[in-house]
Amino acid sequence: MTRERCDVIVVGGGPTGSTVATLLARRGRRVVLCERETFPRFHIGESLLPCAMPLFEELGVMPELERRFLRKYAAEFVSDDGSFSRRYAFDQGLVEGPTSAFEVDRAELDTVLLENAARAGVDVRQGVQITAFDTDLRRARVYGRTSERKRCEVEAEVLVDATGQQSLVAGRLGLRRMDASLRNFSIFSHFEGARRYSGDREGDITIVLVPDGWWWVIPLKNDRTSVGLVAPVKARGDRKLDERYFFERVEASPYLRERLANARRVAPIRTLSDWSYSSERMVGERWLLVGDAATFIDPVFSTGVYLGMAGAFRAAETIEHAFARGQFSRTTLLSYERWVKESVEVYRKFVRGFYRPEFVEVLLHPSDFMGLRAAVTSLLAGHGIDRKDVRFRAAVFHLIARANRHLTLVPRLTARRVASA
Numbered sequence: 252m253t254r255e256r257c258d259v260i261v262v263g264g265g266p267t268g269s270t271v272a273t274l275l276a277r278r279g280r281r282v283v284l285c286e287r288e289t290f291p292r293f294h295i296g297e298s299l300l301p302c303a304m305p306l307f308e309e310l311g312v313m314p315e316l317e318r319r320f321l322r323k324y325a326a327e328f329v330s331d332d333g334s335f336s337r338r339y340a341f342d343q344g345l346v347e348g349p350t351s352a353f354e355v356d357r358a359e360l361d362t363v364l365l366e367n368a369a370r371a372g373v374d375v376r377q378g379v380q381i382t383a384f385d386t387d388l389r390r391a392r393v394y395g396r397t398s399e400r401k402r403c404e405v406e407a408e409v410l411v412d413a414t415g416q417q418s419l420v421a422g423r424l425g426l427r428r429m430d431a432s433l434r435n436f437s438i439f440s441h442f443e444g445a446r447r448y449s450g451d452r453e454g455d456i457t458i459v460l461v462p463d464g465w466w467w468v469i470p471l472k473n474d475r476t477s478v479g480l481v482a483p484v485k486a487r488g489d490r491k492l493d494e495r496y497f498f499e500r501v502e503a504s505p506y507l508r509e510r511l512a513n514a515r516r517v518a519p520i521r522t523l524s525d526w527s528y529s530s531e532r533m534v535g536e537r538w539l540l541v542g543d544a545a546t547f548i549d550p551v552f553s554t555g556v557y558l559g560m561a562g563a564f565r566a567a568e569t570i571e572h573a574f575a576r577g578q579f580s581r582t583t584l585l586s587y588e589r590w591v592k593e594s595v596e597v598y599r600k601f602v603r604g605f606y607r608p609e610f611v612e613v614l615l616h617p618s619d620f621m622g623l624r625a626a627v628t629s630l631l632a633g634h635g636i637d638r639k640d641v642r643f644r645a646a647v648f649h650l651i652a653r654a655n656r657h658l659t660l661v662p663r664l665t666a667r668r669v670a671s672a
């Protein structure tokens with residue numbers, strides 16, 4: 252059994268854990284980061300947003316990302332039969348900011364970020380699973396097991412839970428609240444030889460709208476393409492989520508069938524489900540939750556990594572402030588929780604809308620009235636979520652979508668999609 256002391260203990264080495272750890276180590280804090288896996292390891296979440304680019308710049312990893320990953324300049328929405336499509340190019344947004352992002356292999360991205368954390372002085376321990384924790388007025392403690400089955404204990408001033416969907420702290424404290432209106436599942440894999448666009452469009456993410464859900468098509472470097480279906484849990488019935496199911500669903504979509512006509516699968520079929528939840532509290536006495544450990548909405552607008560990392564920057568600032576005051580109470584940390592809840596809410600509304608046909612129809616036929624199309628483009632790029640003008644236009648967009656339900660303001664989708672709600 253080993254027992255150690257440091258300033259900050261971070262549990263989880265995904266993008267949010269390594270970000271908060273790097274920022275605090277750079278400020279001279281002694282940071283220990285425990286990650287249960289040994290990187291590189293597979294992770295879903297491959298399409299990034301332009302608004303994340305300044306965060307990567309700040310972390311100093313841009314040249315490395317530039318070298319490894321494909322640029323993404325737009326998000327495209329396509330109807331199931333391919334007859335309707337709408338491309339939102341990020342350079343046509345309302346808000347100034349980066350106009351491209353990356354499509355990434357997460358195993359590589361997460362390794363780059365974790366190695367960067369180690370270079371910044373973080374004491375990175377891979378193969379260490381944290382199994383328990385306790386916090387009180389004087390300290391935070393975690394208890395774990397190494398891959399050689401040795402027990403370890405780390406004591407710190409503050410604990411940052413970045414365990415992703417495992418959500419260690421919120422799970423143990425019973426704080427997780429599932430979002431019943433977004434009970435979805437996903438089945439996905441990687442392909443080579445899938446049809447893709449050329450030039451600046453090569454990295455476009457395509458969202459294919461099918462009657463009971465949507466597919467992502469994310470082109471990666473070296474001819475790899477990530478393809479996955481998201482649909483409501485209830486649409487699956489008692490079907491087993493396996494290769495047969497996956498290819499039946501591909502066959503049922505004329506657009507997707509065509510894109511995968513000459514493709515071969517090069518990775519296992521994987522599944523996930525029930526990922527939309529929020530922790531009632533995101534900070535407490537000497538603890539903070541960052542990234543998916545705090546909340547996750549839905550993958551449709553590729554917001555996960557950005558919101559997690561932006562939150563990690565905010566968390567690092569809040570923790571520094573707590574060190575300066577010598578206080579780690581919930582009250583001291585509360586501004587971070589407020590920021591996360593507010594930022595996530597803008598997207599949650601947008602995501603819920605997406606599962607309603609009248610909303611998607613307006614998304615496929617956006618109006619330039621009042622700069623609505625430009626505002627939606629900014630939201631899809633992740634820009635301006637904290638700006639009143641963008642939020643106002645997003646609210647108008649929702650109103651128009653609601654009116655479209657009864658008034659048929661834009662052409663209907665051939666097959667009306669079933670709402671998951």
Ligand SMILES: Cc1cc2nc3c(=O)[nH]c(=O)nc-3n(C[C@H](O)[C@H](O)[C@H](O)COP(=O)(O)OP(=O)(O)OC[C@H]3O[C@@H](n4cnc5c(N)ncnc54)[C@H](O)[C@@H]3O)c2cc1C
Nearest residue numbers: 263265266267287296297298381414415542543550555556
């Ligand atoms: C189907 C689907 C598709 C998605 N697509 C996208 C997308 O295109 N773009 C996007 O931005 N986001 C996407 N996301 C979301 C994205 O995957 C997450 O938001 C992102 O990975 C969150 O990062 P994180 O660092 O908080 O957690 P994670 O990346 O999950 O990292 C958590 C880390 O903690 C480690 N860990 C867990 N428990 C312990 C423990 N007890 N002890 C030690 N270590 C532990 C894990 O091994 C892991 O490495 C998608 C999500 C889903 C479900």
